[in-house]
Amino acid sequence: MDLAYYPGCSLKQSSSLYDLQNRLVLEKLGIHLKELEDWNCCGATSAGKTDDFLAIAMPARNIGIACASGLKELVIPCSACYSRTLVAQNYLEANEALKEKINSGLSKKIEGPVKISSILEVLLERLRSGVIGETAIRKPSLLKPVCYYGCMMTRFPFEVPVPDNVENPQGMDLLLDAIGLHPIDWNYKTHCCGASAAVNDPETAMALMAKIMKDAFSRGANCLVTTCPMCQLNLDAHQNTLLKDMGATERLPVLFITEVLGMAMNFSVEALQIDRHFIDATGLFMEFEELGAEKKS
Amino acid sequence: MTSTLRFKPVNAKPFIAEVMARSGQNLVLCYQCRRCAGACSVGEETGYMTPDRLIRMIITGDRDQALDNALVWKCVSCYTCGARCPNGIQTGRITETLKKMAKEEHMAPREPTVAYFHDAFVHSALRWGRVNEMEFMALYELRNTVHHLREQKFGALYKEIKAQASLALNMTQLKRMHLTFLYVKGRSEIKRLNKKFRKKS
Numbered sequence: 443m444d445l446a447y448y449p450g451c452s453l454k455q456s457s458s459l460y461d462l463q464n465r466l467v468l469e470k471l472g473i474h475l476k477e478l479e480d481w482n483c484c485g486a487t488s489a490g491k492t493d494d495f496l497a498i499a500m501p502a503r504n505i506g507i508a509c510a511s512g513l514k515e516l517v518i519p520c521s522a523c524y525s526r527t528l529v530a531q532n533y534l535e536a537n538e539a540l541k542e543k544i545n546s547g548l549s550k551k552i553e554g555p556v557k558i559s560s561i562l563e564v565l566l567e568r569l570r571s572g573v574i575g576e577t578a579i580r581k582p583s584l585l586k587p588v589c590y591y592g593c594m595m596t597r598f599p600f601e602v603p604v605p606d607n608v609e610n611p612q613g614m615d616l617l618l619d620a621i622g623l624h625p626i627d628w629n630y631k632t633h634c635c636g637a638s639a640a641v642n643d644p645e646t647a648m649a650l651m652a653k654i655m656k657d658a659f660s661r662g663a664n665c666l667v668t669t670c671p672m673c674q675l676n677l678d679a680h681q682n683t684l685l686k687d688m689g690a691t692e693r694l695p696v697l698f699i700t701e702v703l704g705m706a707m708n709f710s711v712e713a714l715q716i717d718r719h720f721i722d723a724t725g726l727f728m729e730f731e732e733l734g735a736e737k738k739s
Numbered sequence: 740m741t742s743t744l745r746f747k748p749v750n751a752k753p754f755i756a757e758v759m760a761r762s763g764q765n766l767v768l769c770y771q772c773r774r775c776a777g778a779c780s781v782g783e784e785t786g787y788m789t790p791d792r793l794i795r796m797i798i799t800g801d802r803d804q805a806l807d808n809a810l811v812w813k814c815v816s817c818y819t820c821g822a823r824c825p826n827g828i829q830t831g832r833i834t835e836t837l838k839k840m841a842k843e844e845h846m847a848p849r850e851p852t853v854a855y856f857h858d859a860f861v862h863s864a865l866r867w868g869r870v871n872e873m874e875f876m877a878l879y880e881l882r883n884t885v886h887h888l889r890e891q892k893f894g895a896l897y898k899e900i901k902a903q904a905s906l907a908l909n910m911t912q913l914k915r916m917h918l919t920f921l922y923v924k925g926r927s928e929i930k931r932l933n934k935k936f937r938k939k940s
Contacts, residue, residue, distance in 0.1 A: 451870040455917035456910065482868040482923045487816050488860035491835045492842075494761065495937040496861060499929055547932040549925065597818035599832050600763070608822055634780040634817035641879070642856035644902070646784050646813055679906060718913045 445564065446508045446516040446556070447475035450523035450671075451483050457520075457671035459715040463700035464519050464561065466714065470577050470707050471568045475517070478507045484526040487637060490599060501530035502544045502552060510550035519561040519700075521594035521670035522637075528558045532602045560595060561669050561699065562613035563605055569620055578706040580730040581622035585702065588628045588663040589614040590654070592673040596632060608632075614667060614699055621706040622733055625667070630657045635676045648684055651677060655685065658694055665695045665726055667702055674698060678720040695723035706733075751800025758797050758805075762836040768826040769794045775820035775830055785809040790820040790830035797833070806841040810834060812850035855882040865930065868923025873916065876903070 445468070453461035465475055485493075485500035504527060508516040518524040534541040534552060545551040568574050589611075596608045606613050611632065615625045633654055636647025654677065658666055668674050678696040685693060696719070704714045711717060711724050759766055769791065776782065776789035788810040796805040805811075814834035821829030841848065848854035856879050863875035880903060887896035910916045 451864075451872070451921065454869070454921060455872045456915045458915075458917070480924050482926060482929060483864035483870050485864060486860065486870075488857040489864070490816065491838055492857045492861050493937065494839070496865065496929070496933060499932050499936075500864065503925070503929055543936050544932060547928055547935065549928060593817040593819070597822045599816070599818055599821070599829055599835075601827075632819075634815050634819070636815055637817075638856055638860075639815050639853075641876075642852040643813065643850060646781055646815070649783065650780060650815075679909065683902075718915060720909060720913065 443472060444474045444476050444513055446511050446513040447477045448481055448484075448504055448508075448516060448518045448523060448527065449477065450518070450520040452671045452675075453520060456675060459718050460519060460671050460674070460698050460700065463698060463704055463714050466709060467700045467704045467707065468517075468564070470704075470709075471565075471573050473564070473568075476511065476513060478504055478511065478516075481507060484523040486522045486526060490526070497526065498530045498533055498540065499544050501527040502534060502541075503548055503550075505531055505534075505556060505558075506545070506548045506550040506552045508556045509552055509554050513556070515557045515559055515564075517559050517561060517564050519669065520672075521560070521592055522672060524558070524560045525594040525598055528602050529598055529600045531556075531558055533600050560605070562595065562617070565617055565699070565703070566613055569617060574617070574620055574703070578621045578703065579708055579733055580706055581733055582702065582705045582727050583622075583729050583731045584664070584726050585623055586662060586664045587618060587623060587625050587667045587697070587702070588658050588661060588665075589618065589625045589631060590666045590668045590673060590677075590696075591631050592668065592670045593632065593634050593637075594670065614669065617699060618667065618702065621703065622731065623702070626661045626663050628657050628661045628663070630654045635673045637672050637676070640676045640680055647676065648680065648687075651680060651684055652688060655681065655688075655690075655694065659690070659692070663694065665697055665723070667697050667699055669699050671698075681721055693721045695719055695721045695726060697723055697726075705730075745801075746799045748800070750802065751798065754800055754802050754805075755797055757840070758833060758836055761839070762829075762832040764828050764830070764832050765826070766794050766797060766828065766833070769798075769828055770826070771795065772825060774823045774825065775828075778819040778823040779810075780815055780817045780819055781810070781813045784813045790833075793830065793833065793837075794828070806837055806844065807846055807849055809849065811837045811841070812848065812853055851886050852883055855879055855886070858882075865926075865933065867921065868926030868929070869921040871917075871921055873918075874920075 489497040636650040639647035818831040859879040
């Protein structure tokens, strides 16, 4: 099955491991990703904060490209890109006049429906159809994860259909359950990591990340699992400084959902580039248990 | 915060109307239950300023304070306030709107680094079609440096350079720095649209 794919800027740069993991894992599940041709930046939160027109027009061009591709579904693994594109689509459906204006300048116009999905929606569909059960053959048994969803999977600046519980999302927990891991329940699933404040207002971002890390530690987790490249980079890259200031000696690797699933599907640490984390995560993938036949049926 | 309430409907009305139209939020539904205040991610960083108080400021027409306060500039757009609001008011959209209005009125941003960051990001995205992390960070740090030098904040400048250099070094070691340049062939489509419509939207 073919799906349209929007990687976004960070998956082409600092989080290129996530791009690669998405391709490997989804291919294994029988999904061929067709990258949108000549896609542009979604504008992220920055456009939302500085320019209302660009905040809609930038993702709109990508929706037009997806419409022209003829594919019915567009998967966007980056939470910020997913949120901005989904919001733009719904905003333009409600504002026909703006849609016409924007369409007048696009070579590939927004016409016809395209379903915009997060990586979790795509994976959960394959969980329901049983494909994940068939391809995931081993459980990375050292992992004691907490699932970290962040802001943008469930909270939006415009009314859009939200596919998970807003306050207590379950998508990632269900996926990890399916490979025999039982994610630890905690309070900071949807709290904010500070996002770009890590650069432009570090005091605020560090205070937010400290709360997240404290709860993860106090629950006995040994890693965080996320879908958002911004959350991943923030909690990974700044954790050392943050925890040193807090006097903690332990560190918690911050994993993408795709590397946990990928390891369950028998990919290697090298193939998934798990060695590219700031906090070493390779030690978590030393032991595995075979997933029983009852899991596969 | 002033202790006496100075409310002039003549001043308040156009301001409320503008914020409501631009943010798409129906502010007058707010009945001050303060669930947003309890939800705010940056509540500990903003002193007395909470989303409900920001709404109150707008409704009472306190334009100057509404455009220039800690919440508007510390808000991380996590949208928790809006998710918890029983009346569906997304105050995150209001802080975004007030930032734009403050800029249009040429007010100096209370948190200059926040303004520089988002400006540099959008500038880079618009110019090349995609954000080049290194180019955009260089652009941001350049403005930041100029600001620090002008304010003679040498300690802060040293701290910033040290932090960014160490991050860059780490990222290079992990091959998370990207050296080839990203650009989009069709980027002029967005530039043209922007020129034609942004003022009128």
